[in-house]
Structures are given as C-alpha cells and as structure tokens.
Amino acid sequence: xxxxxxxxxxxxxxxxxxxxxxxxxxxxxxxxxxxxxxxxxxxxxxxxxxxxxxxxxxxxxxxxxxxxxxxxxxxxxxxxxxxxxxxxxxxxxxxxxxxxxxxxxxxxxxxxxxxxxxxxxxxxxxxxxxxxxxxxxxxxxxxxxxxxxxxx
Numbered sequence: 448x449x450x451x452x453x454x455x456x457x458x459x460x461x462x463x464x465x466x467x468x469x470x471x472x473x474x475x476x477x478x479x480x481x482x483x484x485x486x487x488x489x490x491x492x493x494x495x496x497x498x499x500x501x502x503x504x505x506x507x508x509x510x511x512x513x514x515x516x517x518x519x520x521x522x523x524x525x526x527x528x529x530x531x532x533x534x535x536x537x538x539x540x541x542x543x544x545x546x547x548x549x550x551x552x553x554x555x556x557x558x559x560x561x562x563x564x565x566x567x568x569x570x571x572x573x574x575x576x577x578x579x580x581x582x583x584x585x586x587x588x589x590x591x592x593x594x595x596x597x598x599x
Contacts, residue, residue, distance in 0.1 A: 468523070469509065469558040470530070471567045474538065475517045475550040482515035483547050485580075490589045492545050493518070496537065505533045509564070512571045513589040514578065519571040521564060530555060568592075 476483045483489065490513055497508055506528070509521040524530060538549045558564040575587040584590075 469564045470522050470524070471556040471558055471564075471571075472520045472522050472534075473517055473554040474534065475553075477548045477550045479516050479550075484513035484518060485515040485589050487588070489513075489545065489547070493541065494591055496541060500533070500537060505537075507593075508591075509593055510568050510571050511591045512574060512587070514574055514580075519574060521558070521568055521571070 484493070493513060494511070497506075497511060501507055504525055506525075507523040509523070511518065511520045524533065534553050538547075538553075541547050542549055556567075558567060572584040572587075572590065575581045575589075576584055581587045
C-alpha cells in the first residue's frame with residue numbers, strides 16, 4: 448500500500464501579524480521531473496500573473512524562481528490574507544489559462560528573522576546551480592527579485 452500524502456494546515460496562529468512575516472513557498476508541478484515552468488513564455492506569464500495579483504493586494508513577492516518542475520518564492524501577505532485561498536486561486540487560474548499542471552497544495556515555512564529570509568533567498572537563488580542547470584545563480588533566467596524590504 449502506498450503512503451498517502453497528508454494535507455498540511457496553512458493557518459497562521461492568531462498572534463502572528465502576517466503583514467510583518469515572510470513565507471518561504473514551494474509549489475510543485477505534476478508530474479515531477481518534467482519541464483513545465485522553465486520556458487521564457489511560461490515564465491513571463493507567471494510573473495505577469497504574480498504582479499497582477501500583487502497590484503490587487505493578494506500578496507507581495509520578494510523573490511520568485513522557477514525550476515523546471517517547481518516554483519520557489521518568498522512572499523508577504525496582507526493582514527487579512529488567506530494563504531491557501533490566494534495560492535489555490537492563482538494555481539487554478541494558471542492551470543486553466545496556461546496548461547500548467549500543479550501538485551495538490553503547496554509547502555510553506557514562516558521565516559522568523561531577517562537572517563532566515565536572506566538565507567532562504569540565497570537557497571532559492573542557488574537551486575539551479577545545485578541542479579547543474581547553470582554555473583552561477585545570476586545566469587538562471589527564470590528568477591525575479593523585487594527588492595522588497597524584509598521586516599524582522
């Protein structure tokens with residue numbers, strides 16, 4: 448019998464002010480190990496849709512990086528945010544309009560300090576280097592840094 452993937456809660460404790468917290472996000476494609484995201488046209492559409500929802504007030508991204516089969520980001524949410532709702536709506540729209548197939552759910556980790564956020568940002572930028580796709584992080588074309596101020 449195969450193990451069943453658990454659905455992790457994405458609720459933030461009431462004592463957390465999400466507007467002052469950064470979240471490290473990973474969203475995987477289905478199937479894994481198939482390039483759906485690392486294409487210039489797909490990357491442009493992902494950035495366009497992220498920025499559209501940013502202007503709408505759904506979130507604020509600091510870093511986004513698309514690997515062939517998953518997306519990493521550091522994201523801030525407004526006080527009234529619902530992380531699960533924000534990502535499920537975005538994933539549904541991207542899937543419907545651009546044919547990207549996503550794994551159910553996503554992974555999030557609240558970053559508790561400036562050092563942690565900077566460390567995760569460096570981890571994200573090094574991902575294509577560790578995968579052998581480029582020699583230097585700045586050579587990977589499917590990344591965006593918005594230079595958002597991170598709170599501690």
